[in-house]
Amino acid sequence: MTTSATHPATTSVQQRTTRQKRALDQLLAACADFRSAQELHAELRAGGARVGLTTVYNNLRSLADRGAVDTVRTEGGETLYRRCESESHHHHLVCRLCGRTVEISGPVVERWADEAAAAEGFIDVRHTVEIVGTCRQCVRARPRGAVRR
Numbered sequence: 572m573t574t575s576a577t578h579p580a581t582t583s584v585q586q587r588t589t590r591q592k593r594a595l596d597q598l599l600a601a602c603a604d605f606r607s608a609q610e611l612h613a614e615l616r617a618g619g620a621r622v623g624l625t626t627v628y629n630n631l632r633s634l635a636d637r638g639a640v641d642t643v644r645t646e647g648g649e650t651l652y653r654r655c656e657s658e659s660h661h662h663h664l665v666c667r668l669c670g671r672t673v674e675i676s677g678p679v680v681e682r683w684a685d686e687a688a689a690a691e692g693f694i695d696v697r698h699t700v701e702i703v704g705t706c707r708q709c710v711r712a713r714p715r716g717a718v719r720r
Contacts, residue, residue: 591615591622595630604670605643605651643701662699666706675702 594615606614612627631652634640643651643665656674660681664673680700688696705713 591620591626592630594618594620594622595627599634599640599652599654602653604672605641605653605665607649607651611652662702664702664704664706666709667703668705668709671706671708 595611598611598614598618602611608624608628608631611631612622612624615622615627631640635642635652639655640652641655641663643653643663645651653672659676661674662677662680664675665671677700680698684696684698688694
């Protein structure tokens with residue numbers, strides 16, 4: 572998994588608010604874990620929203636570009652989305668079994684990334700850090716002797 576957490580961007584361009592955007596925004600606010608565009612689309616449709624999958628993708632891309640949602644790329648290459656809880660740069664701990672997500676800061680990682688980039692003459696650097704494991708609840712629920720992934 573690859574995670575991307577960005578600082579919310581301020582923009583002077585006014586975004587048009589549509590009923591589809593409002594419905595997606597409300598759904599994202601209610602979701603605690605990362606979801607695919609297809610999952611979000613299905614949930615919107617099940618809730619009675621008349622919205623196309625392309626519209627969901629476009630709105631998610633716009634939200635991600637503005638830093639309003641975080642993205643995680645699965646090992647299979649699918650992008651998952653989640654509403655940012657924090658307005659500052661952060662990383663995530665993600666449970667590979669249940670999807671539970673915890674936002675974390677990483678000052679040591681930030682310093683290392685800055686130092687590594689500077690040592691090679693890079694500027695305007697962005698980075699992603701992924702920490703994927705199994706959360707405490709899933710470990711407790713796992714049958715004894717189950718193989719770790």
